[in-house]
Amino acid sequence: MAVKSKMSDHKLIATNGLEFKPKNQGYFPRGLSFLAVVIIILMLAIILGNIIYGGAGTISLEFLSHPPENGMEAGGIFPAIFGTVFLVILMVIAVVPVGGFTAIYLHEYASPSSKITRLIRVAVNNLAGVPSIVFGLFGLGFFIAFIGGGLDSIFYKSEDPIWGQPAIIWASLTLALLTLPVIIVSTEEALRTIPNELKEASYALGGTKLQTITRIIIPQALPGIFTGSILAVSRGAGEVAPIMFTGVAYYLPYLPTKFNDQFMEMGYHIYVMATQSPDIEATKPILYGTILVLLILTFLLNFIAIYIRSSMRRKRATLQ
Amino acid sequence: MYRNRPEFNEKMKELNFKPKSRLREFFGEMFIAVNAFVALIAIILIFVFIFKEAIPIFTDSEIREEVTLEKMTFKQEFYEGRDAKWSWQPNSEVPKYSLLPLFIGTLKAALIAMLFAAPLGIGAAIYSSEFANKRMREIIKPTIELLAGIPSVVLGFFALIILATFLQNTLGLTFRLNALNAGLALGLAVIPIVFTVAEDAMTSVPHSLREAATALGANQWQISFTVVLPAALSGISAGIILGFGRAIGETMIVLMASGNAAIVSTSLTDSVRTFSATIASELGEVVFGGGHYTVLFFIGSLLFVFTFIINLSGDMILTRIKSRFQGKIN
Numbered sequence: 255m256a257v258k259s260k261m262s263d264h265k266l267i268a269t270n271g272l273e274f275k276p277k278n279q280g281y282f283p284r285g286l287s288f289l290a291v292v293i294i295i296l297m298l299a300i301i302l303g304n305i306i307y308g309g310a311g312t313i314s315l316e317f318l319s320h321p322p323e324n325g326m327e328a329g330g331i332f333p334a335i336f337g338t339v340f341l342v343i344l345m346v347i348a349v350v351p352v353g354g355f356t357a358i359y360l361h362e363y364a365s366p367s368s369k370i371t372r373l374i375r376v377a378v379n380n381l382a383g384v385p386s387i388v389f390g391l392f393g394l395g396f397f398i399a400f401i402g403g404g405l406d407s408i409f410y411k412s413e414d415p416i417w418g419q420p421a422i423i424w425a426s427l428t429l430a431l432l433t434l435p436v437i438i439v440s441t442e443e444a445l446r447t448i449p450n451e452l453k454e455a456s457y458a459l460g461g462t463k464l465q466t467i468t469r470i471i472i473p474q475a476l477p478g479i480f481t482g483s484i485l486a487v488s489r490g491a492g493e494v495a496p497i498m499f500t501g502v503a504y505y506l507p508y509l510p511t512k513f514n515d516q517f518m519e520m521g522y523h524i525y526v527m528a529t530q531s532p533d534i535e536a537t538k539p540i541l542y543g544t545i546l547v548l549l550i551l552t553f554l555l556n557f558i559a560i561y562i563r564s565s566m567r568r569k570r571a572t573l574q
Numbered sequence: 575m576y577r578n579r580p581e582f583n584e585k586m587k588e589l590n591f592k593p594k595s596r597l598r599e600f601f602g603e604m605f606i607a608v609n610a611f612v613a614l615i616a617i618i619l620i621f622v623f624i625f626k627e628a629i630p631i632f633t634d635s636e637i638r639e640e641v642t643l644e645k646m647t648f649k650q651e652f653y654e655g656r657d658a659k660w661s662w663q664p665n666s667e668v669p670k671y672s673l674l675p676l677f678i679g680t681l682k683a684a685l686i687a688m689l690f691a692a693p694l695g696i697g698a699a700i701y702s703s704e705f706a707n708k709r710m711r712e713i714i715k716p717t718i719e720l721l722a723g724i725p726s727v728v729l730g731f732f733a734l735i736i737l738a739t740f741l742q743n744t745l746g747l748t749f750r751l752n753a754l755n756a757g758l759a760l761g762l763a764v765i766p767i768v769f770t771v772a773e774d775a776m777t778s779v780p781h782s783l784r785e786a787a788t789a790l791g792a793n794q795w796q797i798s799f800t801v802v803l804p805a806a807l808s809g810i811s812a813g814i815i816l817g818f819g820r821a822i823g824e825t826m827i828v829l830m831a832s833g834n835a836a837i838v839s840t841s842l843t844d845s846v847r848t849f850s851a852t853i854a855s856e857l858g859e860v861v862f863g864g865g866h867y868t869v870l871f872f873i874g875s876l877l878f879v880f881t882f883i884i885n886l887s888g889d890m891i892l893t894r895i896k897s898r899f900q901g902k903i904n
Contacts, residue, residue, distance in 0.1 A: 280795025284705050290697025291706075291714055294765060298721050301732050301762075355609030363603060364610070376889065377614040383816070383885035384620065384878065385823025386726075387850045391874040394857070395623040431616050438613070464602035492725025495825040495850075499857055521727045521826075528731045529830055545728055556723045560716065 305545050312543030322505065326527055327536045331544050336509055337422070337517035338551075341497070342487045344426035344513075345433065349486060352430075353437025354472075354479045360438075361445040362467060382435035386495040393428030393500035416514060423513040425501035432496055433486035440485060440563070444478020445471065447566060477566050481559045488555035492548065494521040520548045624878055627871035630863075640865035641671045646872075662836035662847070664856065664866045671869050675836035679753070679846030683828055684821035686757025686842060687764050691821075692814050694761075695768025699810075702769075703776040704798040722766035730830030733759030738831065745843070751833030753846040759827045764817040771816055771892070775809020776802055780899055812891040819884035823877055825850040849873050 316330055323329030356374070364371040403418035410416050448471060456466040494502075503516040504526045510517040524544050531537040630637045649658040650672065660672040702714045738755045741747060747754075779802050787801045803810075833845025834855060853870050860867040 280793070280799070283700075283795060283799065287697040287701035287705065290694045291701050294694055294698055294721065295713075295717055297762065298717060301724070301729075304732070304736055305728070352609045352612045355606045356613060359606045359610035363606065374610055374614050376886070377617045379889050380882055380885050381613055381617055383819055383823075383881055384617075385825065385850055385881055387823070387825040387853050388620065388624065388874050388878050388881075391624055391627075391853065391857070391871060392620045395627050395871070396619060399862075400623065431620075434613055434616070462599055464599050467602075467606075488723060492727065494725075494727045495854055498854060521725055524727050524731055525826065525830065528734055541731075545731060548725060549728060552723050552725060553720065556719065560719065 302549075305542060305549060308538070308542035309544075309546030312539045313546060317540075317543055318547070322540070326505075326531065326540060327533070328540075331520065331523060331540070331547065333506060333509055334518040334520045334523045334544065335547070337502075337519045338491055338521075340510055341422060341426050341429070341517060341519060342490050344423065345429045345490050346483050346487060348427055349430035349433050349437055350479060350483050353434050353482065353486075354441050354475070356434075357438045357441035357445060358467060358471065358475070361442055362463075362471060378435050378438050381431070384432075386432065386493055389428050389432050389496040390499050392431075393424055393496060397424040397427055398500060419514070420499065420501040420503075420516055421514040422501050422510050422517045425497040425517070428496045428500050429490045429493060432493065433490050436486045436489060437479065437482040440482030440559075441475055441478050443563075444475040444481070444566065447478075447569065448474045477562055481562045481566070484555045484559040484562075488552040488559070491555075492521055492552055494519075494525050497522065520544055520551075524548065620878065624871055624874045628868060628875045630868045631872055634868075637865045637868055640669060641869055646671050646673045646869070660838050662852075664869065669865065671865075673873070675838050676847055676849050676852055676873070678838055679832070679836065680822060680848040680850075682753040682842060682846050683756045683760055683832060683848055684818060686754060687760035687821040688814065688818055690758055690761035691764035691768055691817060695765045695813065695817070696772050696810055698765075699769050699772035699776060699813075700798065700803075703773050704794070704802065718766050718769050721762065722770075724762075726763055726824060726826040727830075729759050729762050730827040733827060733831035747843050749833055749835075749843065749845045751831060751845055752843045753832065754842050756828045756832035756846065756848075757842075759831050760821050760824055763824055763827060764821050767820055768813045768817040771813030771888075772806070772810045775806040775813070775892075775895065778809075778895070778899055779805045808891050809895050812888045812895075815884055815891070816888040819881045819888065822884070823850060823881050825854050829854050849877055853877075 318330060318335065319332050320330035321333050322331065356378070360371060360374060364374075398418060398420060401417070402415070402421070402424065405417040406415050452470055452474065453466055456470045461469070497519060501516055502519045502522045504518070504522065506516060506518055508515075524541065527537050527541045527544070528534075531541075534541075631641060631643065632638075649660055650670065660674040661670040662672055662675045663670040698714065698718070702711055706714060733755055734751070737759060738750045741752075741755055741758075742750045783801050783805060784797050787797045792800065828846075828848045829851040832848060832851060834847045834851055835845035836847040836852075837844055853873055856866070857870050860870065
């Protein structure tokens with residue numbers, strides 16, 4: 255008897271109070287969690303189906319290549335596409351080097367436990383969580399009023415603002431800050447896939463740290479930086495709140511050619527057409543068409559990024 | 575030995591290694607380091623420049639006549655003899671700047687979003703990490719990424735045109751655009767965040783824990799619910815916290831789908847006006863540096879501080895889990 259009670263004591267300690275009844279197969283929680291998946295997929299299908307159904311008839315070569323006419327009720331969206339592309343190109347030029355070098359610094363130079371590294375990481379994570387409208391406020395207060403206004407008062411004596419006004423350069427710089435974390439994260443992921451042996455080989459050949467970085471690390475990290483750029487473009491192309499006050503316009507008779515021009519953009523085009531159109535039924539085809547173009551653009555970019563990332567992961571798996 | 579071989583010299587030439595220059599090393603490192611500080615400086619600049627524009631509320635006597643902290647928080651008697659109330663009407667003859675209606679609106683939309691998104695996000699995460707086979711997982715994850723990739727202006731459009739009509743017809747609502755409509759659309763934007771963080775937390779539960787439970791005779795679902803879920807609980811809560819931060823700060827969806835009426839009410843089917851939508855819809859028409867402008871930057875500061883705290887706490891939870899799982903158990 256004494257031995258038996260000792261045994262059950264042991265069992266109690268071992269299972270730590272958990273009792274596993276063999277009959278319970280958990281069909282209910284399994285079904286419930288599966289239901290969540292089904293609901294999400296269904297909602298996505300409804301949204302996409304609705305937009306494809308509504309927009310597929312509108313998209314044509316003419317729609318993509320002509321400016322809007324008749325108060326947005328006819329014509330195309332070429333200026334909005336042009337503005338979006340111009341905007342994200344400027345953004346990528348600004349954000350990719352900064353984000354790439356930040357990741358390289360964090361991964362190659364900084365010691366992971368130092369205060370500065372942790373501070374930078376906290377800043378990057380928080381930058382990713384700052385509401386997009388706050389970026390818009392910042393772009394207005396910092397880029398337009400402080401930098402642009404400052405340039406005007408130092409270099410130009412004219413009454414009209416030249417740089418101290420909403421412009422494509424300020425909108426793209428605002429978006430660059432917003433997408434900075436995207437580039438940093440995906441570059442760092444690429445840096446982690448570089449086997450240490452490559453670095454060691456470079457050092458063994460007498461390469462310095464900087465030489466190793468410029469000739470070994472950066473070329474190896476390029477797919478990651480590229481993935482990050484694509485994700486940043488897909489994010490930046492869809493953001494409206496940060497550019498609302500920093501440069502976008504609903505309708506312009508000309509295309510932006512200078513850095514201090516205003517521009518049209520697809521996301522903002524969608525917002526104004528959906529909320530401020532005097533006759534929503536008349537603008538609906540154009541509205542749906544614009545949304546479909548924007549969705550195709552962002553999804554295409556996302557697919558490319560996912561593909562590159564997964565092939566990168568496969569490569570890492572074979573290397574290790 | 576090796577250095578004397580001709581292959582070595584050729585390899586050196588091919589890799590283009592030049593003699594070391596300390597100066598170049600130094601400036602190279604400095605250049606890279608300067609870039610690394612951009613994110614940190616950006617956060618500080620955002621903080622400084624948004625607060626700077628909000629400070630006149632506390633210091634400028636002219637603006638303080640129009641708006642003070644007290645006027646923004648407490649009930650105000652705007653006309654003689656009328657009841658004191660909370661009211662946001664910045665463009666009326668007597669500008670009214672009570673933040674309470676906006677606060678209630680923000681909270682209502684965000685709470686509905688979380689009630690909708692948290693069960694779906696966590697449920698899908700549980701299925702994906704615990705029950706789904708590999709092929710199923712390869713469907714679920716890209717689907718969620720697809721959802722995350724939809725621009726918020728498109729979700730706002732969907733809520734404005736399709737969802738609002740559907741809800742009004744099925745529930746018989748008075749207001750077409752309301753907190754429920756905005757909250758559900760907001761939830762669509764929050765689901766991917768909750769899912770990603772929660773799934774990450776569950777898949778990073780050390781395998782040794784699962785094996786231990788298997789050895790004790792637990793079946794798949796018992797492992798999930800008695801071992802994995804409790805271990806991943808703080809990670810799941812981090813997902814909810816981060817999702818809530820997104821719901822508070824998201825702009826375009828609420829701007830388009832909420833009706834933008836600043837009313838103090840508890841009904842979930844009344845129109846609401848949120849902090850973010852207020853900034854987005856009013857900043858374009860304000861006088862630069864005036865009272866209204868200052869209040870909008872004050873709201874921006876509130877949003878910034880609030881989301882900063884939320885993100886920081888979510889981040890801290892995730893870092894702690896990571897060090898716990900990697901440090902002690904493995």
